[in-house]
Amino acid sequence: MKAVGLFQYLPIDHEESLLDLHIDQPEPGPRDLLIAVKAIAVNPVDTKVRAPKAKPVTETTPKILGWDGAGEVIATGSDVKNFQVGDQVYYAGDISRPGCYSEYQLVDERIVARIPRTQDYFAAAALPLTSLTAWEALFDRLGISSSGTDAGKSILIIGGAGGVGSIAIQLARSLAKLKVIATASRTKSSLWVKQMGASHVVNHRNPVDEELKDIGIPEVDYILCLADTDQHFPAMANAIKPQGKICCVVDNREPLPMNLLKPKSVTFVWEFMFTRSRFETEDMDHQGWILNRIAELVDNETLVTTVGDTVEPINAANLRLAHRQLESGRTIGKIVLAGWE
Ligand SMILES: NC(=O)c1ccc[n+]([C@@H]2O[C@H](COP(=O)([O-])OP(=O)(O)OC[C@H]3O[C@@H](n4cnc5c(N)ncnc54)[C@H](OP(=O)(O)O)[C@@H]3O)[C@@H](O)[C@H]2O)c1
Helix, strand or coil, X not given: CEEXXXXXXXXXXXXXXXXXXXXXXXXXXXXXXXXXXEEXXXXXXXXXXXXXXXXXXXXXXEECCCCCEEEEEEEECXXXXXXXXXXXXXECCCCCCCCCCECEEEEEHHHEEECCCCCCHHHHHCCHHHHHHHHHHHHHHCCCCCCCCCCCCEEEEECCCCHHHHHHHHHHHHCCCCEEEEECCCHHHHHHHHHHCCCEEECCCCCXXXXXXXXXXXXXXXXXXCCCHHHHHHHHHHHEEEEEEEEECCCCCCCCCHHHHCCCCCEEEECXXXXXXXXXXXXXXXXXXXXXXXXHHHHCCCCCCCEEEEECCCCHHHHHHXXXXXXXXXXXXEEEEECCC
């Protein structure tokens, strides 16, 4: 089968950073679906896994990246209960397994759902990783009610125009009924976050606590930080309300000054979208449930899909361009690729 992969971890401008390959089609394990991949989306995690390592590493079998796919089930493992051949599905997958930059991919049925009825593969592929991250961060980690009992509370979403922010704004606004303040640093990204449902926009190039004071909202109940944790940590400590909650998703480079949170008894929590699949937690199938719920919300027009750019076909040259764009840190919404040459 066709695939795009790497043997060495190289800067994206190196022509061997991502290669067009032919590899063997995998065989499903008991709970696996074998999926014919029709469309994929790229995420910053792809670029982080691909990036050069401190000591050079050479893989003996190609590393296949990609954790956002949509496609058709073409075979099922012996213990699969919820899917059959011909189902149209979408999923983020498991970071410890080969990803979706390949014509066929294995994914555990517990972290898969049927694509939204009203959407094609392009639109569906844009959704899973960012929706799972946003849902888990807001409702599982920050503990916000998804049925509106926290209505009227406030949330600051840092990095609002990116893939995760675009979904998080929509969920916080339409399901949780929160007042959403999102950050964006450019005219285009500011317009986008308003379109997603933010009622206020502040600029993350300035300290966000100062920016919040300037718009008359000096403190917020919740903060979801989807960008540079080190940069924003002191301002988050100032801007969070006493007994408020902060969730971060991006690794810190330096130790975080956690003591800044103690006077206000602030809860700090991480979100990592791959925790459930990586550790096969007892509630791993919650990700399948979340994706089903997201499909319903898209079908009843509560959520809009967040496709920014679409590219055809899926090959190494186009994926290198997509990685370069993501590495600029200025992507709005999602970049989706579809079709094999
Ligand atoms: N832990 C997890 O499970 C998990 C899951 C998904 C993503 N992530 C991580 O979360 C981050 C965001 O992911 P994504 O898919 O949303 O990325 P993305 O789509 O590439 O985000 C791009 C956006 O980030 C904004 N941005 C850039 N630098 C910023 C800064 N210093 N402060 C605030 N915003 C900034 C930009 O806004 P402007 O153009 O307006 O400047 C741009 O719109 C990535 O690092 C990703 O690896 C973690």
